[in-house]
Amino acid sequence: MNLALSEEQEMLKQAARDFLSEKCPKTALKEMEESQEGYSPPLWREMAELGWMGLVFPEKYGGAGMSFLDLAVLLEEMGRAALPSPYFSSIILGGLTILDIANEGKKQEYLPQIASGEIVFTLALTEADARYEAWSIKVKATADGDNYIISGTKLFVPDAHIADYLLCVARTKESAKAEDGITIFLVDAKSPGINCTVLKTIANDKLGEVVFDQVKVPEGNILGEKDRGWPAVERIMQRAAVAKCCETVGGMQQVLEMTVDYAKERKQFGRPIGSFQAIQHYLSNMATDVDGSRFVTYQAAWMLSQGLPCRKEVAVAKAWTGEASERVVALAHQIHGAIGVTMDHDLHFYTRRASAAQVTFGDADFHREIVAQEMGL
Amino acid sequence: MDFEFSQEQKKFREEVRDFLEAEIRKGTFKPSCDAWIIGYSPEFTRKIVERGWIGLTWPKEYGGQGRSYIDRLILAEEMLRYGAPVACHWFADRQVGGSLVTFGTEEQKREFLPKIIRGEAFVGLGMSETEAGSDLASLKTRATEDGDFFIIDGQKMWTSGGKYMNYIYLVARTDPEAPKHKGISEILVETKLPGITIRPTIDITGSEAWNEVFFDNVRVPKKYLIGEKNRGWYQIVHQLAYERSGMERLMANYPLFDAILKFARETKYAGKPLAQDSLIRSRLAQLQVEFEVGRLHMYRVALVMDEGRAPDWEASMSKAYATAFEQRLASLAMDILGLYGQLLGESKLVPIMGMAPHSYLGSKGYSLQAGTSEILRNIVATRGLGLPTE
Numbered sequence: 001m002n003l004a005l006s007e008e009q010e011m012l013k014q015a016a017r018d019f020l021s022e023k024c025p026k027t028a029l030k031e032m033e034e035s036q037e038g039y040s041p042p043l044w045r046e047m048a049e050l051g052w053m054g055l056v057f058p059e060k061y062g063g064a065g066m067s068f069l070d071l072a073v074l075l076e077e078m079g080r081a082a083l084p085s086p087y088f089s090s091i092i093l094g095g096l097t098i099l100d101i102a103n104e105g106k107k108q109e110y111l112p113q114i115a116s117g118e119i120v121f122t123l124a125l126t127e128a129d130a131r132y133e134a135w136s137i138k139v140k141a142t143a144d145g146d147n148y149i150i151s152g153t154k155l156f157v158p159d160a161h162i163a164d165y166l167l168c169v170a171r172t173k174e175s176a177k178a179e180d181g182i183t184i185f186l187v188d189a190k191s192p193g194i195n196c197t198v199l200k201t202i203a204n205d206k207l208g209e210v211v212f213d214q215v216k217v218p219e220g221n222i223l224g225e226k227d228r229g230w231p232a233v234e235r236i237m238q239r240a241a242v243a244k245c246c247e248t249v250g251g252m253q254q255v256l257e258m259t260v261d262y263a264k265e266r267k268q269f270g271r272p273i274g275s276f277q278a279i280q281h282y283l284s285n286m287a288t289d290v291d292g293s294r295f296v297t298y299q300a301a302w303m304l305s306q307g308l309p310c311r312k313e314v315a316v317a318k319a320w321t322g323e324a325s326e327r328v329v330a331l332a333h334q335i336h337g338a339i340g341v342t343m344d345h346d347l348h349f350y351t352r353r354a355s356a357a358q359v360t361f362g363d364a365d366f367h368r369e370i371v372a373q374e375m376g377l
Numbered sequence: 378m379d380f381e382f383s384q385e386q387k388k389f390r391e392e393v394r395d396f397l398e399a400e401i402r403k404g405t406f407k408p409s410c411d412a413w414i415i416g417y418s419p420e421f422t423r424k425i426v427e428r429g430w431i432g433l434t435w436p437k438e439y440g441g442q443g444r445s446y447i448d449r450l451i452l453a454e455e456m457l458r459y460g461a462p463v464a465c466h467w468f469a470d471r472q473v474g475g476s477l478v479t480f481g482t483e484e485q486k487r488e489f490l491p492k493i494i495r496g497e498a499f500v501g502l503g504m505s506e507t508e509a510g511s512d513l514a515s516l517k518t519r520a521t522e523d524g525d526f527f528i529i530d531g532q533k534m535w536t537s538g539g540k541y542m543n544y545i546y547l548v549a550r551t552d553p554e555a556p557k558h559k560g561i562s563e564i565l566v567e568t569k570l571p572g573i574t575i576r577p578t579i580d581i582t583g584s585e586a587w588n589e590v591f592f593d594n595v596r597v598p599k600k601y602l603i604g605e606k607n608r609g610w611y612q613i614v615h616q617l618a619y620e621r622s623g624m625e626r627l628m629a630n631y632p633l634f635d636a637i638l639k640f641a642r643e644t645k646y647a648g649k650p651l652a653q654d655s656l657i658r659s660r661l662a663q664l665q666v667e668f669e670v671g672r673l674h675m676y677r678v679a680l681v682m683d684e685g686r687a688p689d690w691e692a693s694m695s696k697a698y699a700t701a702f703e704q705r706l707a708s709l710a711m712d713i714l715g716l717y718g719q720l721l722g723e724s725k726l727v728p729i730m731g732m733a734p735h736s737y738l739g740s741k742g743y744s745l746q747a748g749t750s751e752i753l754r755n756i757v758a759t760r761g762l763g764l765p766t767e
Binding site for chain 2: 001002003004005006035048069260263264271272274275277279280281283284287288291292294295296298299300302303313315316319320365366368371372375376
């Protein structure tokens with residue numbers, strides 16, 4: 001049992017922190033959010049040069065062969081910087097799924113390009129029902145010779161507007177059991193019949209409504225097993241939930257530090273407001289939530305990294321961290337007073353992201369249900 | 378980072394479990410809530426002594442085993458999981474021994490550590506007074522020097538298990554002229570000395586949980602001064618961190634947690650198990666989530682100790698968190714039991730051995746003992762986050 005980062009991880013953490021505080025100050029962040037792409041392509045290329053996109057992939061695919069736990073450290077720093085980028089979409093949702101279930105040919109074709117940042121992947125999973133459950137997958141893929149024809153609408157697809165490829169989770173068979181008949185397709189985003197509309201969101205990130213209108217996809221672009229894709233989707237969701245928690249923990253840590261600094265500096269009644277017990281207790285509660293979230297998040301990341309079964313631990317992490325982060329930002333606002341609810345202050349970046357992270361890849365209720373199942377209830 | 382235990386630790390956990398399950402089968406004890414603080418059984422403590430499970434982390438030269446705090450936490454976790462009656466030796470094992478190791482003289486270590494390890498010294502705590510609760514440093518019990526002795530006069534409160542304890546780790550004022558934090562000393566006092574009266578305080582559950590201890594002209598040899606005279610405040614702060622650090626703050630009611638889960642699985646209303654009621658299901662799952670978070674807080678504290686430093690704000694954070702969890706556990710158990718939850722005693726109508734109302738009432742004190750949750754938050758804020766006090 002050891003909760004400390006390794007020397008290498010500490011170095012990665014520090015390097016990422018230094019890089020992002022220089023390259024992603026809050027002024028730049030605003031510009032990125034407001035740009036059409038929603039991120040900075042030059043910064044993306046610099047991140048690629050640092051080897052971040054390839055970090056978690058084996059060396060033979062152009063990666064650095066590091067672990068999911070190492071990746072967790074980097075994701076935490078990205079969350080701390082509130083960095084807008086398609087990293088999550090391309091690496092966690094795209095690359096790691098390909099690594100998990102694609103055949104060798106597909107891995108060799110796509111992973112080196114993902115690892116170099118040349119192409120961006122994303123995952124088209126959720127639909128109008130906005131659930132992370134098999135029954136909510138209604139987009140259909142119908143066999144047509146050597147091809148499949150995909151039709152239907154995917155919603156809340158992150159970075160769809162800039163993605164080169166989509167992993168589309170579609171229904172290939174009607175079955176009494178909703179989990180049966182799900183297939184994952186690798187789809188070129190430029191395929192005729194794909195139409196993407198960017199949705200305006202609370203976190204100012206770019207989620208897309210992606211309409212598939214008779215989109216033709218070669219049968220060879222099925223990733224993993226036909227009709228039996230749901231277990232792979234569950235693994236995607238586990239990795240994504242933990243990765244979201246990592247980003248969230250980084251954001252929470254930053255919010256805590258900002259708020260402690262503010263409480264030390266801001267004076268009312270002739271003394272720093274941080275000397276008042278009411279404020280101290282708020283901050284203590286925040287620190288407790290930050291540390292607890294970090295523990296359960298890294299526990300889950302470590303288990304994923306070790307390849308251990310961790311359905312419960314992942315659910316514990318997401319159920320806890322989502323709500324904890326909302327408590328942390330709420331108290332941060334209370335302590336910051338009115339300045340914290342303006343666009344002049346940086347706090348809103350974190351408040352908005354925490355809100356989005358809470359509902360992405362399963363909210364607390366969704367994950368509590370998984371915990372309940374794992375408890376044998 | 379590594380969230381797994383070593384093979385030896387896993388084996389150790391198995392060994393502790395096997396022992397406890399065998400003892401339960403033999404009828405040595407019945408799992409119960411709060412057994413770490415109200416389960417006094419010198420016989421059971423003797424069995425623990427035979428196993429060598431007291432003073433696990435203390436240096437070998439004094440009879441300890443020099444093992445890690447994670448090992449000790451594993452032991453504590455299993456004792457609590459099974460609700461074993463460990464109160465006789467708990468306080469000495471948890472905090473007094475550590476204070477002796479850190480601050481005691483060579484002679485004191487040689488005298489007391491083996492005694493604690495052999496289950497011959499049960500040590501209670503003499504800290505709070507009527508006017509010294511959260512503001513412990515304002516304590517008034519006096520220790521006046523008289524040749525080779527201290528003369529102790531005053532009154533302590535909230536001493537757990539007083540009638541079983543043959544020693545009290547006393548915090549007393551040795552310099553009334555000095556500023557309040559600078560005139561306090563620690564003295565180990567034998568409870569059989571003339572002038573000591575111990576009177577039980579009945580707590581809200583009806584248990585003899587605590588005692589008042591009166592000192593009237595009690596003569597204690599000076600050689601039982603622990604550490605430096607008038608430096609006692611700084612020493613007791615160290616000990617309090619150990620007092621707050623343990624798994625008992627999270628798992629004192631683990632038998633209730635187990636039992637209420639079983640109850641929810643097995644009890645049917647309108648043909649449907651309670652556990653399938655979406656609201657109850659969600660609340661129980663949330664409790665499990667909170668438990669898992671708390672458990673890692675506890676392990677963090679043990680890891681701090683294994684780094685060789687006293688747990689500081691980390692122990693305050695974990696205790697404030699964990700006692701709130703215990704209170705929510707008790708409240709949820711009462712909600713689930715509904716009208717039955719209010720039943721006390723041995724009647725066949727009383728569900729899950731009356732654990733729920735006991736915990737519901739008893740847990741009110743958890744956020745007060747060993748530092749109120751408010752004091753603990755002050756510590757996290759000032760010592761952990763560096764916030765100013767004025």
